[in-house]
Amino acid sequence: MAVNTATTPKIEGFDPLIKPSGGFEELKRLVIDQGVCSYCSTCAALCERVVMGEDGLPVCGSDLESGKDCTMKMGSLGCSDNGTCYDCCPMISFSVPDMEKSVFGRTREDAALGCYEKIAAVRSKNKKILENAQDGGCVTSLLACALETGMIDGAVVSWRGKDWTPSSGVATDPEELLKSAGTKYSRVPATMTFGSAIKDYRRLAMVGTGCQTTGARRALEGPLKNLVEITSSSKSPLDFILIGLFCFENMSYDCMKKTVESSHGVKLEDVVKTDITKGQFIVHKKDGEKIKQSVKIFNHCLSDSCHLCTNFTSYLADISVGSVGTDPGWSTVIVRTKKGMELFDRAVKAGYIEVQDKVMIDAVKFNFGLKEKHRKQKKEEREKEGEYVPEYGLE
Ligand SMILES: Cc1cc2nc3c(=O)[nH]c(=O)nc-3n(C[C@H](O)[C@H](O)[C@H](O)COP(=O)(O)OP(=O)(O)OC[C@H]3O[C@@H](n4cnc5c(N)ncnc54)[C@H](O)[C@@H]3O)c2cc1C
Known part of the structure; x- marks a missing residue:
């Protein structure tokens, strides 16, 4: 059964929606052309035919406009029945339960909280990180x-x-990690980097927003689940830890830059930190001045x-x-899985973090x-x- 309607597909047990996909073409028709792409880049992570275009939206193959070059046989990971790009997209319906x-x-x-083992307030014990x-x-x-x-x-x-252009990559030493600290309120193709x-790496962590961690989780539970060998050089299974960020909303870099420069009257080169608190977008300037405007x-x-x-x-x-949920200078942490608990306990024991209830x-x-x-x-x-x-x- 093909999903040919632009309206919300009627789903019974979710399977009928998932089965009839036509790969990237269908992803484009439902998600990209209808303005619900989250720019998470999961589709580009899993198929080398899909790339993120200049406007940040995914495009596929040589016929970049229509995506018709998708053969549903391509991609270094091999394509799933419906297209890995379609199956793993966080904006394609699936059953979260x-x-x-x-x-x-x-x-x-x-x-609100999802599945969890522990909730705590946490602060780093490392002065440079703080x-x-x-x-x-x-x-x-x-x-x-x-x-x-x-x-x-x-x-x-x-x-x-310098001007807050976001980029994504793999940090393999403490210096690279330290440089990544701090929130960038603009979209970063983190999931594409994960792909x-x-x-190259068997044991990895990824930090991402809700849509990015959902895309990665759909991939890990889907096409990557039993995939031991991705390249001929490596045969050990993937060991992965997903660190999710709370996220209310995210935006395009160009739009964020233009809006900050016109509303806050400051060039991003002169900004050391941006923050969203209590409905205000706060810009911290190099000279110590703070400028606040409504996030609206x-x-x-x-x-x-x-x-x-x-x-x-x-939640995945x-x-x-x-x-949100802790005093300034602290982080609210929700530990969800055994693997998450292992890392959390290890960080407490080894003196990386301090914890309050x-x-x-x-x-x-x-x-x-x-x-x-x-x-x-919106629905x-x-x-x-x-x-x-x-x-x-x-719902
Ligand atoms: C777009 C966005 C919106 C957010 N909205 C909220 C909110 O409404 N309420 C709330 O409580 N928290 C929100 N957060 C989370 C919050 O801003 C902090 O990231 C979080 O509290 C972790 O702080 P930390 O000091 O422990 O992280 P740090 O130690 O400073 O590390 C930050 C990590 O976030 C990663 N990161 C930064 N920007 C991005 C990005 N754009 N995409 C993916 N990864 C990124 C970095 O790589 C780094 O690993 C948001 C984060 C983002 C990226």
């Missing part, structure tokens, strides 16, 4: 611990240029994917980290509630227009 059963062995206890980090430096400290104690060989992280990194002025920089997403806490990661869960739930409200509004709007809306089996 089924995925949770597969990853965590159960479904979520709490809608100076460079966004919040409590938890992400960088966990990665430093994983790298320095031999749990991983590299970590997929994001860096920024190429798995050809960035609304035109968002994709519908952010409005349709309720994955505020990156091994460990999720955010700022006090987390304001209601603040996390409040943000999740706002995202639910946005999704409801209604799009359905009225006969436009595609991804479903996750959560």
Whole structure:
């Protein structure tokens, strides 16, 4: 059965939606052309025919406009039945409860928080990391611990240029990790880096937002699940740890830059940190001045994917980290899997992080509630227009 309608496909048990895909062409028709691409880059991670175009949207093959060059046989990983790009896209409907059963062995206890083993407030014990980090430096400290104690060989992280141009790569030493600390409020093709990194590294971590960690998780539970050998040189199984960031919304770099420069009246070269707190986009200048503007002025920089997403806490990661819920200078941490607990305990024992129990869960739930409200509004709007809306089996 082909999904030929531009309206939300009616799904029974989700299978009928997943089965009839036509690879990239169908991904383009439902997701890219209908404005719900999250720019996570998972599709480009898994097939060498798919690349991220100049506007940040994925394109495929030599016929870049139509994507018709997709043969559904290509890609270094081999193509799945429906196209790996389609099967792993976080904006293509899938059953999150089924995925949770597969990853965590159960479904979520709490809608906002997802499945978890532990929730805590965390702060790095490393002064340099704290100076460079966004919040409590938890992400960088966990990665430093994983790298320095031999749990991983590299970590997929994001860096920024002088004018905050975002880039993504694999950090393999503490200096590269330290440079990645701090939030860039713009889209980074982290999952694409993960796709190429798995050809060179067997034990990896990846840091990403909800859509990126969902894309990576769909790949790890799908086409990569039983894939032992990706290149002829390596035969050991993939060992992977996903660190998810809380994320309300993300935007294109060009739009963020233009908006900051015109509204805050400052060049990004002169900015040392950006932060979003209590509805304000705060720019920290090199000279110590802080300029605040309502975050709403960035609304035109968002994709519908952010409005349709309720994955505020990156619920498919091994460990999720955010700022909401803890005092300034601390990170809120949700540890979800055994592997996540192993890294967390190791980081405590080896003195990388300090931990407190006090987390304001209601603040996390409040943000999740706002995202639910946005999704409801956007879903209604799009359905009225006969436009595609991804479903996750959560409502
Ligand atoms: C776009 C975006 C929106 C966010 N929105 C919220 C929010 O609404 N509420 C909330 O509580 N928290 C939000 N966060 C998370 C928060 O800003 C911090 O990243 C988190 O608290 C971790 O802080 P830390 O000090 O432990 O991390 P650090 O030690 O400073 O490490 C930060 C890590 O994030 C990675 N990173 C930075 N920018 C990006 C990016 N654009 N894409 C992928 N990876 C990136 C870096 O590679 C680094 O590994 C958001 C993060 C992003 C990227």
